[in-house]
Amino acid sequence: MKPRFLTGLLSLLMPAMVMAGEYDLTVDRVEIDTGDFVKEGIGYNGASPGPVMRFKEGENVKINVTNNLDEMTSIHWHGLILPFDQDGVPGISFPGIKPGETFTYEFPIQQAGTYWFHSHSGFQEPDGAYGAIVIEPEKREPFRYDREYVVQLTDKHPHSGDRIMRNLKMIPDYYNREQQTVGEFFSDASKNGLMNTIRDRMAWGDMRMMKADVEDLQGFTGLINGKGPEQNWTGLFEPGERIRLRFINSSAMTYFDIRITGLDMTVVQADGNNVQPVNVDEFRIGVAETYDVIVHPKDEQAYTIFAESMGRSGYARATLAPEEGMEAAVPQLRDPARLTMADMSGMPGMDHGNMAGMDHGDMDMNSSEGMSGMDHSNMEGMDHGSMAMGKGGQNDPFYAKGSGLVPTAANGGKFLSYADLKAQDPLYEDREPTREIELRLTGNMERYTWSINGVKYEDADPIRLKYGERVRFKFVNETMMTHPMHLHGMWSILDVGADQWNPIKHTVSVQPGTTVYMETEVDEPGQWAFHCHLSYHAAAGMFRKVIVEGGPESTQAKTDVIAKDGGEV
Amino acid sequence: MYDNYYEPEEISVKPGETVRFVVENKGNLVHEFNVGTPDMHEAHREEMMMMVEHGVIQGGKLNHDMMNMDMGNGHSMKHDDPNSVLLEPGQSKEVVWKFSDKGNIEFACNVPGHYQAGMYGEVNFE
Amino acid sequence: MSCIRSIVAVSFLASIGVSTAVTAQEMISDTTARKQPLTTWGVQFEEFEYRYSDDDEELGVWNADAFYGTDDFKVRLLTTGEYEIEEQAYETLENQLVGQIPISKFFDAKAGVRFDTPEGPDRTYAVLGVAGLAPQWFEIDANLYVSKDGDTSAELDAEYELLFTNYWILAATLDASVAFSEDEEIGVGKGLVSTETGLRLSYDLIDRAFSPYVGVVHERKYGDSADLAEADGGGTEDWFAVIGARIAF
Numbered sequence: 001m002k003p004r005f006l007t008g009l010l011s012l013l014m015p016a017m018v019m020a021g022e023y024d025l026t027v028d029r030v031e032i033d034t035g036d037f038v039k040e041g042i043g044y045n046g047a048s049p050g051p052v053m054r055f056k057e058g059e060n061v062k063i064n065v066t067n068n069l070d071e072m073t074s075i076h077w078h079g080l081i082l083p084f085d086q087d088g089v090p091g092i093s094f095p096g097i098k099p100g101e102t103f104t105y106e107f108p109i110q111q112a113g114t115y116w117f118h119s120h121s122g123f124q125e126p127d128g129a130y131g132a133i134v135i136e137p138e139k140r141e142p143f144r145y146d147r148e149y150v151v152q153l154t155d156k157h158p159h160s161g162d163r164i165m166r167n168l169k170m171i172p173d174y175y176n177r178e179q180q181t182v183g184e185f186f187s188d189a190s191k192n193g194l195m196n197t198i199r200d201r202m203a204w205g206d207m208r209m210m211k212a213d214v215e216d217l218q219g220f221t222g223l224i225n226g227k228g229p230e231q232n233w234t235g236l237f238e239p240g241e242r243i244r245l246r247f248i249n250s251s252a253m254t255y256f257d258i259r260i261t262g263l264d265m266t267v268v269q270a271d272g273n274n275v276q277p278v279n280v281d282e283f284r285i286g287v288a289e290t291y292d293v294i295v296h297p298k299d300e301q302a303y304t305i306f307a308e309s310m311g312r313s314g315y316a317r318a319t320l321a322p323e324e325g326m327e328a329a330v331p332q333l334r335d336p337a338r339l340t341m342a343d344m345s346g347m348p349g350m351d352h353g354n355m356a357g358m359d360h361g362d363m364d365m366n367s368s369e370g371m372s373g374m375d376h377s378n379m380e381g382m383d384h385g386s387m388a389m390g391k392g393g394q395n396d397p398f399y400a401k402g403s404g405l406v407p408t409a410a411n412g413g414k415f416l417s418y419a420d421l422k423a424q425d426p427l428y429e430d431r432e433p434t435r436e437i438e439l440r441l442t443g444n445m446e447r448y449t450w451s452i453n454g455v456k457y458e459d460a461d462p463i464r465l466k467y468g469e470r471v472r473f474k475f476v477n478e479t480m481m482t483h484p485m486h487l488h489g490m491w492s493i494l495d496v497g498a499d500q501w502n503p504i505k506h507t508v509s510v511q512p513g514t515t516v517y518m519e520t521e522v523d524e525p526g527q528w529a530f531h532c533h534l535s536y537h538a539a540a541g542m543f544r545k546v547i548v549e550g551g552p553e554s555t556q557a558k559t560d561v562i563a564k565d566g567g568e569v
Numbered sequence: 570m571y572d573n574y575y576e577p578e579e580i581s582v583k584p585g586e587t588v589r590f591v592v593e594n595k596g597n598l599v600h601e602f603n604v605g606t607p608d609m610h611e612a613h614r615e616e617m618m619m620m621v622e623h624g625v626i627q628g629g630k631l632n633h634d635m636m637n638m639d640m641g642n643g644h645s646m647k648h649d650d651p652n653s654v655l656l657e658p659g660q661s662k663e664v665v666w667k668f669s670d671k672g673n674i675e676f677a678c679n680v681p682g683h684y685q686a687g688m689y690g691e692v693n694f695e
Numbered sequence: 696m697s698c699i700r701s702i703v704a705v706s707f708l709a710s711i712g713v714s715t716a717v718t719a720q721e722m723i724s725d726t727t728a729r730k731q732p733l734t735t736w737g738v739q740f741e742e743f744e745y746r747y748s749d750d751d752e753e754l755g756v757w758n759a760d761a762f763y764g765t766d767d768f769k770v771r772l773l774t775t776g777e778y779e780i781e782e783q784a785y786e787t788l789e790n791q792l793v794g795q796i797p798i799s800k801f802f803d804a805k806a807g808v809r810f811d812t813p814e815g816p817d818r819t820y821a822v823l824g825v826a827g828l829a830p831q832w833f834e835i836d837a838n839l840y841v842s843k844d845g846d847t848s849a850e851l852d853a854e855y856e857l858l859f860t861n862y863w864i865l866a867a868t869l870d871a872s873v874a875f876s877e878d879e880e881i882g883v884g885k886g887l888v889s890t891e892t893g894l895r896l897s898y899d900l901i902d903r904a905f906s907p908y909v910g911v912v913h914e915r916k917y918g919d920s921a922d923l924a925e926a927d928g929g930g931t932e933d934w935f936a937v938i939g940a941r942i943a944f
Contacts, residue, residue, distance in 0.1 A: 090727050091723065091726060091729060091730060092725060140574070142571070142574065142686065143686035143687045144574065167902075167903075169733070170735070170739070178861065179858055181859060182857060182858065182859050183859075183860070205832055206831065208801060208830060266682055266686055268682075276682065277573060277681075277683055277685060278681070278682050279681060279682050294685060294686060294687070424573075424598075425597070444800060446828055456766075457729065458729075458731060458732050501629075539729070539733065540733065541733075543729065
């Protein structure tokens with residue numbers, strides 16, 4: 001399916017009646033009060049997070065951005081399809097916005113859904129420079145709701161972004177307070193046996209890697225819409241209403257597992273694109289991802305929105321309630337996450353001969369749960385990876401088999417997997433990719449350097465793509481950390497094995513020890529950033545420039561082609 | 570039926586009236602048109618969940634062989650009750666239903682996720 | 696209705712399409728800081744303490760290092776000193792300036808100079824060393840020194856940390872030095888010269904920036920070096936109680 005906004009020849013003859021909206025944003029130094037601490041940071045229109053920008057699909061927007069800082073700044077519109085020089089990445093899209101300067105972004109809105117925007121300069125984003133984008137669709141959405149809220153998460157830290165980067169380079173486990181202690185040695189020994197525990201510790205010690213290496217940055221206060229757990233952002237509702245919650249993960253480094261005790265959620269959008277609705281009890285939102293869910297609270301009570309960090313070191317919390325001031329119980333954090341040898345399997349040269357029998361304590365032996373009573377001989381043709389098993393993620397194909405990071409729902413219910421995401425309205429026709437590009441996600445934790453194919457951005461050549469091709473990207477995660485890979489300007493069609501129903505995303509999480517494929521229709525000329533969205537990884541080298549060579553011959557010719565193909569209006 | 574909503578989204582009937590619904594699936598996904606009370610729909614949703622788990626409903630297609638498969642306890646997953654139809658994209662079928670008494674009746678699609686996304690309609694009794 | 700919006704979008708896009716094609720020719724190159732090697736710096740005091748010996752000796756001791764540079768090349772200043780409080784003199788005062796480069800995943804190589812300026816004769820050495828993280832989490836720093844007069848010696852420093860909790864950390868250190876030729880003037884005999892072992896229990900009070908500790912340190916001289924020390928009227932073995940803080944910023 002060609003981009004739906006290009007129609008037949010006829011339309012070019014009609015006079016242009018352009019819908020346009022003009023918006024103003026200022027970039028300012030602001031004070032951020034998390035409830036735990038107060039820190040100076042950066043915000044938009046005097047606050048962090050910045051305002052919710054509300055656009056309409058089809059309008060042409062003009063955004064005047066005034067830089068009131070004493071350093072360069074920029075704004076990147078995350079997930080928006082637009083001309084490359086409006087993408088807001090200094091050095092790739094444009095030179096940046098000088099102090100005191102006002103830069104005007106101008107581009108058409110070619111999509112609908114929930115997105116966000118943030119600075120792409122230095123560590124301004126972790127320091128507070130982020131906001132939300134809500135785009136109203138032209139057509140009716142494939143779901144109904146009575147009210148909506150933006151639920152934007154971040155991991156605000158008492159240290160500034162520059163300081164955090166410096167600390168991580170000097171002492172890579174500077175912020176990790178979930179490391180294995182003597183106490184854990186003894187409790188593991190009593191659970192798994194002394195010899196097994198000693199062998200386990202020695203196996204990891206040999207690699208000089210820590211099982212506890214799940215979250216680089218701990219000690220943050222989780223914020224929802226700028227409010228910490230004590231400040232408790234509250235969304236009001238009337239019992240019986242359907243509420244659309246637009247979850248945006250605007251954090252620097254943190255994956256959150258989100259649940260609302262007492263309510264199940266129906267996921268209807270991922271990364272701004274409609275997905276076939278999936279009912280879940282809990283979902284994991286990666287850095288830079290968005291998920292829109294519908295909840296239907298029927299009782300006159302408060303509900304806690306609980307966002308627990310993936311490594312269980314911190315959390316963010318908000319409330320849905322019929323009245324201000326109402327609160328529900330806030331759950332306790334679960335035990336710290338621990339990697340297993342399975343998560344290490346991506347690393348080249350791992351000798352697995354000695355690894356058997358290592359991690360009995362971590363391996364959950366329940367993988368056969370739920371399968372009793374089914375006659376498997378008739379089950380051919382079933383895609384087990386995408387079967388909604390009604391149970392948590394034991395069999396999540398997007399995690400290494402036996403991974404320590406496989407999420408399970410706190411209430412024992414369904415945890416969303418990438419395998420559950422299917423596009424509701426595919427944007428592109430399914431076709432064979434024209435070529436495959438392998439990108440090994442690499443890094444050295446001790447030196448805190450992160451790279452792609454072993455090469456940091458500073459030493460790397462750009463990735464060159466040709467306009468019109470369909471590239472299949474193969475991400476091979478050779479590290480033991482999860483990386484949310486974000487390609488600017490063009491959609492990432494994540495391969496979940498559903499052919500034309502593969503979901504359309506802008507940020508793809510690659511778990512340790514796994515290989516993930518996504519395809520991109522190269523249909524936007526120019527040059528684009530492509531990077532891991534963990535702020536300190538991107539800065540440490542896990543970044544690339546993508547150059548799209550060529551462009552449409554002329555829009556006239558392209559339109560001819562559409563008309564011939566009987567393209568949709 | 571569209572993805573994922575009905576047109577119209579509410580209807581008015583007289584108690585005792587018999588209505589013939591001509592249901593057409595104009596969406597890209599499999600949808601259901603089912604007349605019943607919210608409790609019935611909730612129970613039926615569990616059954617539909619099982620159908621998805623067993624691969625009977627696969628996005629925009631129905632696996633008819635799977636549907637007729639005997640689950641081993643005398644049940645099959647055939648969708649042939651008089652108050653509902655399960656349609657692939659482009660299919661059309663009729664449901665004839667007599668609304669005997671006033672009650673809390675809705676028409677709904679119980680394909681997992683669809684009801685929660687808003688695919689239901691109200692039956693108002695005059 | 697949607698037809699009109701599409702029309703509008705097309706017309707607008709037609710104009711954008713043209714301008715995009717033009718700007719595609721003028722794509723900028725990345726001259727921002729992101730394209731430059733990440734330059735970083737840091738200062739750490741592994742030891743900053745007061746030592747009290749069983750001989751009533753009181754020392755102020757530090758062992759610090761500051762670095763500046765990129766992943767591929769760092770300049771480091773390593774400084775260590777032992778200040779005899781009563782005598783108001785430096786028993787030890789060593790300052791090293793080295794350049795350091797990565798040679799493997801976990802190890803760096805370094806080369807530079809070391810200036811010893813304690814109470815007594817001064818010495819200058821060329822330094823060649825290897826530093827990094829050995830398997831099972833031992834921090835290793837091994838150095839070879841060559842003095843202006845051709846006296847060669849070597850030092851091996853090893854450290855291991857045990858986490859009682861994520862804030863209470865027990866650090867064990869071993870510094871051993873070996874001389875390949877005698878340097879009588881400064882009390883160095885051939886062979887194993889001395890060892891210093893330490894056990895320090897610290898608490899991370901302010902992040903990893905300030906971690907006060909208490910501990911015990913054992914110093915001992917061996918062989919010819921021990922003889923030289925005794926001949927001078929000094930001791931060959933000392934036990935110290937120490938109190939101090941690790942500092943990093």
